Amino acid sequence: MKNQGYEAWTSRLKFFNGEFGFGPLKRILNEDGRLHCDNGPAYISPTRIMWYKNGQQHGMDADKFGSILYYYEGVRIPPHFFTKPETVLLEEVLRNPNTEVRYVGMKVIGLEKIMALPTTKIIHKDVDQFGRERILFEIPRVFTEPTLYVKVVNSTAEPDGTFKNYFLCVPPNMKTCLEAVAWTNYMKAEKYQPSQES
Secondary structure, three states: OOOHHHHHHHHHHHHHHHHOOOOOOEEOEOOOOOEOOOOOOOEEEEEEEEEEEOOEEEEEEEEEEEEEEEEEOOEEEOOHHHHOHHHOOHHHHHHOOOHHHHHHHHHHHOHHHHHOOOOOEEEEEEEOOOOOEEEEEEEOOOOOOOEEEEEEEOOOOOOOOOOOEEEEEEOOOOOOHHHHHHHHOOOOHHHOOOOOOO
């Protein structure tokens, strides 16, 4: 025999969960005031439901989350980007109709991994004046025009003595690493000749 009281309660719970997201209980913003969290939901709003009959509380209270939303720099992203990042595939990311979600998905996968994929096109390689390798590469199908990044090496060592790679997004018309790095410093390639590191 079915418990009709319980079914009515769960039905009410589902209705309220969909209609009323009271809160927010948790709202994480970045320094620009946009919803952002790199390791979990940036927005959680709770809904508390109790089942009453004839003015008496029956069953148990249930705390249901009205909304559990994941954001990265103000962009709402699929939950598994952070809950199971190892399952995110480039093909899935590139199929997403939202360009900002595709961009975040690439960050989740990691540009080191993306750079090693056979679909990634290396445009130019060189070595800077301090002997560090730079690579200019294109990732297809992220935005409507080609998406270019230049990989550079940080001049300051990490605490363990290693040097961290950085990936700088540059315009699609860049042809050389020098031109791309100069562009990130608001300069033309021929004028960008740093003689020392800061």
